[in-house]
Each structure stands twice: as C-alpha cells, then as structure tokens.
Amino acid sequence: MSKVLVTGSAGFIGGYVVEELLSRGHEVVGLDNYSKYGPVARGYDDHPSYRFVEGDACDVTLLSQLLEDCDHFVAGAAMIGGISYFHTYAYDLLATNERIMASSCDAAIQAYRTGRLKKVTYLSSSMVFESTDRWPSVEGDERQIPPPLSSYGFQKLAVEYYARAAYQQYGLPYTIVRPFNCVGVGEERAKGETEILSGNVRLAMSHVVPDLVQKVLKDQDPLHVLGDGSQVRHYTYGADLACGIVTAMDHPAALNEDFNISTAESTTVSQLAEVIWRKIKGREVPLRLIHDEPFEHDVQLRVPDVTKAKKLLGFEATTSLDEMLEVVIPWIAQAVRDGRL
Template sequence: MKILVTGSAGFIAGYLVEELLKAGHTVIGIDNYSKYGPVEKSYDKNPNYHFTEGDVKDTELMKELIEDCDQVIAIAAMIGGITYFHTYAYDLLAENERIMASTFDAAIWAHEHNHLQKIDVLSSSMVYESTTQYPTREGEQLKCAPPLSTYGFQKLAVEYFAKGAWEQYKLPYTIIRPFNCVGTGEQRAKNEKEIMSGNVKLAMSHVVPDIIQKVYKGQDPLHILGDGNQIRHYTYGGDLARGIRLCVESEKATNEDFNLSTPVSTTVLELSKMIWEKINGEKEFRYVSDKPFEYDVQKRVPSVEKAKEVLGFEANTSLSDTLDIVIPWVKKQMDLGNI
C-alpha cells in the first residue's frame, strides 16, 4: 500500500513511518519542519520512503503527493503539551483548521479522480475533555458537553471534517484518538514558550520529558502542576504506531473511531515518583504543587475494548519499560543541548 503521512517529521510520525515501512508499505512524507526544524530519522534513506519538505496548506502540492496514494494519514498540526495549547489558543484553532481543510480538499479530490481509498485522521483524547463518564467509550464525544479548550474543540472539529467528507463526498475515514503518547523524539520546539517550573526552565511542556529534565537537574523538592492526582494513560509510541497501522490496514476500521491507549491509569504523582526513583534511587521523594493550568483535565480514562475487539489491538508496553527507554534518551538530548 502507498500511504501519504502528513507531519512525517513529527514525534508520533517518527514511530508510525518506521512501523509502516517495516510492514512493507511505501510511505510518502510531507513536513515543513515548523516545530523542531530539520531532523534526521532512521528511515530517511529507506528506498520506500519519499520525503517532501513542504506545507500541507499548499493544496496543489498535496494533490501531487496524494495522486497515486491508497490512503492518507493526517497527522500534521500545531500540537504540544499543556503550556503549548494555553499559549497558542487562537493559532492552534486557526492554523489547524487550515491544515485540515487543505488535507481534506486534496483527499476528496484524489478519492474522486484517482484511487484514494480512505483518510485516517489523528484526533485526541481531549475531545472527551468535558466528559463525566469513565471509562470513556467511543461515541461519548457526541453526548458530553463540547471541549472547553480551543485545542480540544479543534480536535473535535477534525472528526467532523471526516464525517462531513463522508456524508457529502463518500470519502471513507477512520478516526484515531491517541492517549498521552510517550517515547523518544521530542525536542525543544522552535516556537515553544519557555516557562519556569520551580528553578528549572522548561521548553517542551509534555509531562514525562519535563519531569525527567527536572529530576536530572537536581530539583528537590520536585515541582508538579496541581495536586498530582490527575489521571492519565501513558501509551508507548511504538504501541500507538502499531495501533494506527492496524487502523490503516483493517477493512473493519472503515468509518469507525478508536481510542488507542494503554488500559493502565497512572496519576501524575505516581509517574513523578517512578521517574524520581529510576534516577535518584532510594533518595527521599519530595514534591510541591504549583498552580495548575486552566484546562488541566483531571481525569482521562479511555475504554479500550473496541480497539481490542475490532482491530485486535492492545497497548502492552508498561510505563516502567517505556521510561527505561525514554529516560536515557532525554538525558542524552540534555547533554547535546537539544532540550
């Protein structure tokens, strides 16, 4: 299968492109390097990977790239952690709508005039931002109040792009909702606003690399946002990539939506203590709570049964094993000055 991946130089795409290539697919990538700048990937010289530096908002370029593709995976977006979508509340909404409209315009054209079979769109667990139902099943986004953050609202709009393109143009789709992807590959973003967390300056705004950085820099007590009881499902990037590939390959995924996540709940405090102990050993764990951000969702607990039953997908990499991969990588990036 020939697959166009937008945002192919990004964090999640780094895992996904490698997964697709290993499965024998040909991948066409496009990225404008707007987040990290030029980055090298292990698969850059793979003969089945063809990369174009360009802007997804250039619909004519997108038509050229998508012309003979079987599917497109729409990942390109302004995206970041909690400080990111508070800092860029308007830009996230406006820029991501432009990106999505161009992607769908090209996909609709390719479906009508060529042989594009389906568009796979990456949404977010933030579409469930206002839910009170746990575990949260697919479909709850249509029942609960809309997201309060512009980021969550825009991700919900992504899903309506997919529904609208199907209803009007019969473009098949799959909606994919990752939960708290964790892995290697995140670096200092070019346009990331630097903030202070205690005595440590941060520039990544994702909880796992941020905590690792603070512990390595000797912060004691450790500063965490809020009381630390926020519940998350930290899902390894390699598992997530496998789940996305199954969404692409399975006919049963057509016109369906899936939560892709580990089934294991972890509080921010539990995560912090786990990272602390892996780096500091038996040194006493101490922490203080900083004022949380406005849209710091207190609880995200997905239902994962649908992905298991329909796709045969389970995220089986433990958080401990994931941290054993991520912690040394973050330390290396700190030493290189990339974080």
C-alpha cells in the same frame, strides 16, 4: 503493499507512524514543513521505500499531487504541543489546524474521486473528551458530552466532524484514531515554545514525562509538579500508538469507525513522579513534591475505554510505563547533556 502519504511525518507521533509503516512493507511519502522543531534526522531517512517532501499541509495543490498515486492518507499534520503550548497559541492552533484540515480534506476528496485513494486515517486526540463527566471515555461519548473548552480540544473534535462530513457528502471513507498521552523518544523543544519555569527548571515541551525526567536529571529537589498530582493519565508508548494507527489504517473492520488508541493502565502524576524519581535517584533519596498552580485546561481525569480497538482490530498497547521509561530516560539524559533540553 500500499503507498501511504503521511502528513506531519517529522513530528513526534508521525515519526513512529512512518517507522511502523515501513516495517510492514508499505511505501511511504512523508510531508512536513519543519515548523515545530526545525529539520530533524530520522533513522529511516535513507530507506528505499521512503520519500520526504518539505512542504505545507495547507497547500491543496501539493497535497493533491502527492495523493495522486497513494492508496492511503494518514492525516497527522497539526500545530500541537504540551499544555503550555496550547494555552500560549490558543488562536494559532485553532486557525492553523482548521486550514490544514480543510486543505487535507479538499485534496483527499479529489484523490478519492479521480485517483486510487481508498481512505483517510485522521489523527484526533484524547482532548475531545476534555469536558466529560463519565469515565472511562467510550467512542461516541464525544458527541454526547459538552464540547471541549480549550481551542485545541475543540479543533480536534472538529477534525472528527470533517471526517464524517466528507464521508456524508462525498463518500470519502475514513477512520478516526485518538492517541492518548504519547511517550517516546525523538521529541525536541519546540521552536516557538515560550519560556515557562517549573521551579528552577525551564519546561521542555510541557509534556509531563519528559519534563519530570529532565527536572530530576537536573537535580531539582523538591520536585515541582503541576496541580495536586492526582491527575490521571494513560501513558502510551509511541511505538504502540503507531501500531494501533497503522492497524486501524489497514483493517477492514476500521472502515468509517473511530478508536481510542491507548494503554489500559491508569497512572496519576504523583505515581509517575515516584517511578521516575526512583529510576534516576534510587530509593535512598526521599521524594519531596511541590505542587504548583495548574494550567486552566489541565484535565483531571483522562481515562479511555479501549475495548473497541481490542474487539474489532485485535489491538492492545502492551508496553508498560516501566518499559517506556527504560528507553526514554537515557534518551532525555543524552538530550540534556547535548543542551537540547
């Protein structure tokens, strides 16, 4: 099996990716600077095929050392957060993530030329389609539509340009993966999160699923949602995303290709609120909604075409929203009891 460097390994999606890699028999080196959540414990920390390095993904020398004997590089390190996070840190997200990307590519180019590195798998984002006027979003649309308006979306589009430019000039093979609306366990309140109230509850990560769950658990009634509730998302389970990412890393058909990694199921925010409310409160208590002013870059429709991943990789995200919530709600309930959310 391969040896894989994963940057951002202590992050939300990164944790799922490490777990998936280890389950497939890969040797994994994880790199993270704990800048978002602080030190976190994972169930695989003592796995014999896992080694964690605390360090900065902007450090080209460190990255080069770690990549010397790696076959694959999953470039996942980034400043990232929910909608309030990338409004609050518009400049820092752009500047920091550009530094991370340049350092990652510099080290990867060197490792490809002098070591055994085969490919880089880059984590992009569905936000590259932020300004689209066509749905569903098909791979390639990101170069046909207007560029994203948010600095976060613009920088994630830049990630894809880094990938293609490093291949064009240096022959560095790549795969680009675009996760859509990850849902799962393990996400904490970010250390730098600004306090934003939604009704009488402080938002956790400004990610709609954990925030709605914690508000219902804290008995908010009426329930506050951002916008009119008609926003469409494709909530994708973290384990499914990780399966798609690792499949794309491994699969020969993914070489120098890009993929939307997502469930095919569309859900509006109002529908999501209804499902969460019923699971926690039951059907006897009526759901009442208050619609708060949305953030500037609250995209109304984020709908992926997932045909390419299914056709070339044989990958489908199969976990339903109902199944995700059966896992996520108890985890968030415990986090609320522990005072972490």
